[in-house]
Amino acid sequence: MPRLHWIALLLLGLGYTLALTHGSIGLIALPALLALFCSGLLARRQVRWQQTLGHLLFVVLAIALALHWLPGFHGARVIDKAVLSEGAVPFSMYLNLDKPLIGLWLLLACPWLVMLRARGLAMSLALILPLTLFACLGGAWTLGLVAWAPKWPDQAWLWLANNLLLVSLTEELLFRGYIQGGLQRLFKHEGLALLLAALLFGLAHLAGGWQWFYLATLAGVGYGLAYRHGGLAAAVACHACVNLAHFALFSYPMLAPS
Structure with missing residues (x-):
């Protein structure tokens, strides 16, 4: 090594x-x-x-x-x-x-998955991130899972550090770097790899119900596009920003059943 x-x-x-x-x-x-x-x-x-x-x-x-x-x-x-x-x-x-x-x-065993495409990083954050935010949080609001609720509680900084380092980074290394990148290397087809990784990401959230499966799959498509055009850094940034917008601007983690 x-x-x-x-x-x-x-x-x-x-x-x-x-x-x-x-x-x-x-x-x-x-x-x-x-x-x-x-x-x-x-x-x-x-x-x-x-x-x-x-x-x-x-x-x-x-x-x-x-x-x-x-x-x-x-x-x-x-x-x-x-x-x-x-x-x-x-x-x-x-x-x-x-x-x-x-x-x-993944960082130790698969160094190929952290290869960055710096040229697409800015485009990913400027175009793909807003579309992913609109699709995911707009979809959650439409489905009645969240409501508008701006906030920054005392626990926010601790949540932010955990979300960035232990959630977004780990999940993007797995689903985009390892699964999407690995399937792309296997099948030589970017679109198929992106879709399969997004579906697996949705299945990982299925325990929350079909709504979270649907929204997580949408998010997986957005993160997959960010990875495709901007590399792992873009995917992690996109994932972290969507989670942050959910936490800071909407009901978190979701509205209680009425």
């Missing part, structure tokens, strides 16, 4: 060692960490079957990490059932240490 990857791996190991010593991670999480490390080594091998095995192992682990199925990770609850908007359902937020491992694995 290149020197930067070893440095990143060293910092990752140090950070999770500190989390282990402070009780944020239990010893029971070590098998998952070891499995991630082994899958990363396999994915970077030159032998095809070893690469395939590494990626398959990662996909299984990524699903388990995203759904918080693996034991030993103790996320700190930093927002506890706060009503951020009038008429909204209570909101809780955890600083999780399992889901970010997905993004860290």
Whole structure:
């Protein structure tokens, strides 16, 4: 591995060692960490079957990490059932240490997914972002999921940091960089890769109901277009801005059922 990857791996190991010593991670999480490390080594091998095995192992682990199925990770609850908007359902937020491992694995094992297309970054933010905002938040308002509710509560800065680093970055590394980028490399068809990644992004939000599946799929198309024209940075910026507009200007996370 290149020197930067070893440095990143060293910092990752140090950070999770500190989390282990402070009780944020239990010893029971070590098998998952070891499995991630082994899958990363396999994915970077030159032998095809070893690469395939590494990626398959990662996909299984990524699903388990995203759904918080693996034991030993103790996320700190930093927002506890706060009503951020009038008429909204209570909101809780955890600083999780399992889901970010997905993004860290991708950065170490798949350096090709962070290739940027700087020429399209400005166009992505100037054109694709407004269209995505209108489609997603306008759709949520039309469906009665949110109402106009401008705010900036005391927890906003903590929410913003979590949204940027642990949500938008990790999800875009996975859905746009890994899935959309990987499917594009596999099928040599940008449109098909974009649509499949958007549908998978929608399915990841299906637990909230068909409305959130629909809106997340729309968002996935917008983020996919941003990635296609502006690279990973554009996709992360677009994702973070849509989430921020939802948080700061509308009911968050959604209106309570009447």
